[in-house]
Amino acid sequence: MPGFQKETLYTKEPVKTHTVTRTMIAVKIYSPQNWKYFCKILVIMVMIGFIVQFWKVSEPFRCQEQIYRNTSELWQEFLKNTMKARPIDKGSSFWDTSPFIDSCKPKNHIFFLKTHKTASSTVMNILFRFGDSRNLAFAFPFQSQFSYPSFFSSKFVKGFTEQSNKEFHIMCHHMRFQLSEVEKVMPNDTFYFTILRNPISQMESSFSYYRNTGAFQKAKSLDEFLKNTSMYYIISKGRSYYAKNSMAFDLGFDHNTHTSAKQLKLVCHMVESMFDLVLISDYFDESLVLLKNALCWSLDDILSIPLNSRSNTTKRSLSKDTQEKIKTWSQIDWHLYTYFNRSFWNQVEKYGRERMERDVEELRRKRNETAQACLQGEVDPKHIRDKSLAPYQSGIARILGYNLKPGLKEIDKRLCQRLVTPELQYSTLLHDKSKNAT
Numbered sequence: 001m002p003g004f005q006k007e008t009l010y011t012k013e014p015v016k017t018h019t020v021t022r023t024m025i026a027v028k029i030y031s032p033q034n035w036k037y038f039c040k041i042l043v044i045m046v047m048i049g050f051i052v053q054f055w056k057v058s059e060p061f062r063c064q065e066q067i068y069r070n071t072s073e074l075w076q077e078f079l080k081n082t083m084k085a086r087p088i089d090k091g092s093s094f095w096d097t098s099p100f101i102d103s104c105k106p107k108n109h110i111f112f113l114k115t116h117k118t119a120s121s122t123v124m125n126i127l128f129r130f131g132d133s134r135n136l137a138f139a140f141p142f143q144s145q146f147s148y149p150s151f152f153s154s155k156f157v158k159g160f161t162e163q164s165n166k167e168f169h170i171m172c173h174h175m176r177f178q179l180s181e182v183e184k185v186m187p188n189d190t191f192y193f194t195i196l197r198n199p200i201s202q203m204e205s206s207f208s209y210y211r212n213t214g215a216f217q218k219a220k221s222l223d224e225f226l227k228n229t230s231m232y233y234i235i236s237k238g239r240s241y242y243a244k245n246s247m248a249f250d251l252g253f254d255h256n257t258h259t260s261a262k263q264l265k266l267v268c269h270m271v272e273s274m275f276d277l278v279l280i281s282d283y284f285d286e287s288l289v290l291l292k293n294a295l296c297w298s299l300d301d302i303l304s305i306p307l308n309s310r311s312n313t314t315k316r317s318l319s320k321d322t323q324e325k326i327k328t329w330s331q332i333d334w335h336l337y338t339y340f341n342r343s344f345w346n347q348v349e350k351y352g353r354e355r356m357e358r359d360v361e362e363l364r365r366k367r368n369e370t371a372q373a374c375l376q377g378e379v380d381p382k383h384i385r386d387k388s389l390a391p392y393q394s395g396i397a398r399i400l401g402y403n404l405k406p407g408l409k410e411i412d413k414r415l416c417q418r419l420v421t422p423e424l425q426y427s428t429l430l431h432d433k434s435k436n437a438t
């Protein structure tokens with residue numbers, strides 16, 4: 001009877017029959033035959049303990065291997081080929097801030113790493129319009145992105161083969177960066193740039209946009225998610241890259257590894273070596289002025305209207321505690337951001353503070369003028385009249401769009417339209433245009 005067994009095992013004075021059984025078991029256990037068996041188990045356990053200890057001690061070395069498992073190849077490639085093939089001409093282009101240099105020719109071989117939720121769609125629209133108006137060749141993906149989240153491969157580019165001599169001018173769709181593969185497609189003198197955003201606001205934006213996917217799906221709020229990451233964040237479960245070190249992931253790094261201070265430094269140096277310029281979306285206009293200068297473009301070339309903005313009703317303010325948690329949770333992103341924010345302002349300093357202020361003012365004046373002439377203002381998606389201007393919606397974010405002013409002249413209408421055409425529609429337009437041209 002199970003009840004009886006339980007009782008006798010825990011009673012102070014067990015019934016006799018049970019005591020006899022226990023004595024028999026004890027005799028069996030302590031027999032010389034079983035001593036051998038126990039010794040073996042003991043040795044195995046000591047060995048397991050030793051292996052566990054060794055595993056712990058070796059952690060920093062393993063981490064290093066993990067985080068660079070993918071990027072070490074990239075780094076090797078970079079050192080071997082890139083330095084020779086694509087000398088970073090910081091001296092004569094980007095870093096030289098003189099506006100009157102003869103060698104300053106507008107660049108049109110451009111690679112932009114489109115990171116997630118960083119104002120990258122607005123930058124992409126600038127590149128789309130620049131290429132569109134000059135009939136430049138874009139490197140298009142087969143779908144809307146270059147097979148994200150896989151590492152970029154030249155095979156993902158429509159119309160590219162290693163044998164063909166086709167010249168691509170601009171590559172700017174979402175991808176997980178892999179320099180050695182991008183270099184197969186883009187010419188040697190390509191200008192490489194990307195954009196970073198403060199990981200706190202970037203993650204808040206991501207949480208609302210990717211609310212229905214992977215790690216964010218079950219958490220009631222971002223505060224709740226960060227309180228219980230071990231419950232909500234399961235690496236193997238889909239799309240973890242939107243929920244941790246998202247920008248580092250896009251840049252090609254392992255987003256899940258604990259990273260030492262030395263490794264974080266190395267990550268920053270790698271990004272610095274691979275990219276000619278890193279924009280900061282929190283200082284979007286200053287970023288565009290630096291971009292204009294680096295590319296030898298005009299102020300009109302960098303004119304833009306904010307795209308992919310969320311309605312205030314879907315923005316959430318985060319507690320101080322949550323903000324601090326994001327800094328440690330997305331440690332690589334936080335480090336990248338602080339590093340490049342600092343170097344960004346050093347570049348502004350080199351450009352000249354006053355000159356920057358003047359240019360930003362002029363850019364804003366032009367933007368207001370253009371918005372006045374073209375648009376009726378930013379509206380909720382349900383109020384967008386022309387569906388070709390309706391942005392893609394995702395998660396709980398309400399992505400705003402624009403209505404054009406009625407009665408625009410045909411030529412102005414086209415320009416105004418392009419300025420606020422969302423990424424997916426504009427990409428299709430350009431793709432169709434390139435097909436018709438061949």
Ligand SMILES: Nc1ncnc2c1ncn2[C@@H]1O[C@H](COP(=O)(O)OS(=O)(=O)O)[C@@H](OP(=O)(O)O)[C@H]1O
Nearest residue numbers: 116117118119120121122205284306307308309310
């Ligand atoms: N000009 C300018 N300046 C500052 N911020 C801007 C600008 N343009 C877009 N945004 C903000 O960027 C967020 C959208 O980022 P992305 O376009 O990169 O998103 S996506 O990954 O392509 O879906 C989105 O952030 P949230 O509104 O916080 O979601 C946009 O508001």
